[in-house]
Amino acid sequence: MIGDKWSILVIGQLRDRTLRFGELHRAVTGISQPMLTLTLRQLERSGLLTRTVYASVPPRVEYTLTELGSTLLDAATALGEWAATHRKEIGDNRRRHDDTHPSRTRP
Amino acid sequence: MIGDKWSILVIGQLRDRTLRFGELHRAVTGISQPMLTLTLRQLERSGLLTRTVYASVPPRVEYTLTELGSTLLDAATALGEWAATHRKEIGDNRRRHDDTHPSRTRP
């Protein structure tokens, strides 16, 4: 799940709220429709979120995090905070390294 | 870095110890030589580990986590613990879901 970048972004959007398919599609910028569907299936299968279908027309499907999903979000948030905290530092490191060692990593 | 599965595995191997290139190559099972090199370059560039070259023959290069690298490992470890804790539960969920909804996710 860590390797799949979309999973964690979808889960992040469902923090403390329920969203419909279209809302998720708009919320997670950049994801394609097929990928969103696939990601949601995987997450539902693993029990991280629930999928509720309303027999209305037009159709309406809502996604909500389960308890399990919430605990994952909490753990992932810690990692996200690490990234936020050190984002600048890492950027500086890279720039300095690129200056010091020209084109050892860059094309 | 999250999306790159090798990075976190390499970092994990360097917890509290220094390893040489070959040792890392053996420790991280499945990684190819070019990928290990690339991963190490990226991590060095970002300041997560240091690369020390000894002018001996045969050559000898050692990799050690920096302070920054250690903090990332700590954060990632929390996520790893989540995975370890819920591994079984998730497996059960998937199996149950596969039984209940035949081939909605499987081929």
Added chain:
DNA sequence: CAGGATCCGGGGGGATACTG
């Protein structure tokens, strides 16, 4: 509106061979 089905290209990454 929610999502199958299909097509297709780009690039991540492995295998291999070579070098200082």
Added chain:
DNA sequence: CAGTATCCCCCCGGATCCTG
């Protein structure tokens, strides 16, 4: 031993179109 250089395959995932 610690890489670099090259080739090349596979499949991830985006675009697009269609349906209940």
